[in-house]
Amino acid sequence: MDSTDLARAEHSARLRYEWARVRRSLIGFAPILIVVGVAVAIGRHRTATVCFGLATFVAGVAMLWYGREFKRAVLPGVAAGIVPLAMALCASHVEHGCTGDGCMMLCVPACTVGGIIAGLAVANIANERGRSVWFWVSASSIALLTGAMGCTCPGYPGLVGLVLGYGAGLVPTLLRRLFARPPAS
């Protein structure tokens, strides 16, 4: 077999490799659509929830397809993001006399506290396992997109609360890393 045929064979094998990874990612991340479905069914702003849900699905599939640190960030990111999602969805269904967007009584605090918990979780996992910055970025993206599906219930304040809470959750671990003493030589 000459080198041209070999190059063609390698190219064909590479395409099969990539397509197999795409198929594997689509199947592997399909269960998130159940979470999206539940969030759409329970949530108030269905269009926004669908948009964030689709964004989560696309981001997760892309990360799983690419592999490496991105792939390893997907499951922790989703698990962390489910906390603010669940808290926000529960808060929006508790009778608390809130109406309309910008409800500050339960929904926004739920998103903020959920965001803090999610941030702490991702930071802890990333720090304990010595993950790279790409892990932090990927896990954070997936966590925020997942949480955002529920935090659309109070509108934009919910999303802002989620992001600020998440950032606050990352701070302790980031500070610990920043001020960590170097190992004695």
Added chain:
Amino acid sequence: MKNEREEEIDALMARLADGDRSVFSLVFKRLWGPTHRLCNSMLKNEADASDAAQQAMQKILERASDYDPKRRAMPWALALAAWECRTLRRRRGRRREEPEDIAGETASESSEEDFLQRDLAQAALVALGELSDVDRETLVATFWEEAATVSGATLRKRRERAIERLRGAFRRLYGFD
């Protein structure tokens, strides 16, 4: 040196499974030679061997993301290649007579040939290890003509089930249909 080579291909395959595309060409080149030689030795025909080797490489690399780093890469890859050769042989459905020019080559088995055969044998032994004691005893009695604890219809039935379970073990371990 062989252990280093095996470790190298295991490490490269693990990186490819993880998504490190920078090693793709290297994995392809490392696997192509042994795969092509195996197909040549099984099919005894250069054209068929090239076809089978190409299909095998596509299948191996298609399943690269499923590769389990706890297993050795070369037996896994060669088991897939052997399966492709058998599939091609069944599909073509013709008996090949050994050509005169190959007859002379079979006399001198290279160390690479031994390496390939060893890996295939290891793949078969791993699959055999997945079976129960009864199935193993039955297969040993059948293929190595040793005395079995049962005979006649009981042995035949056990043999059929054992072979079926061995096929299933091969499918589970090496991931081909």
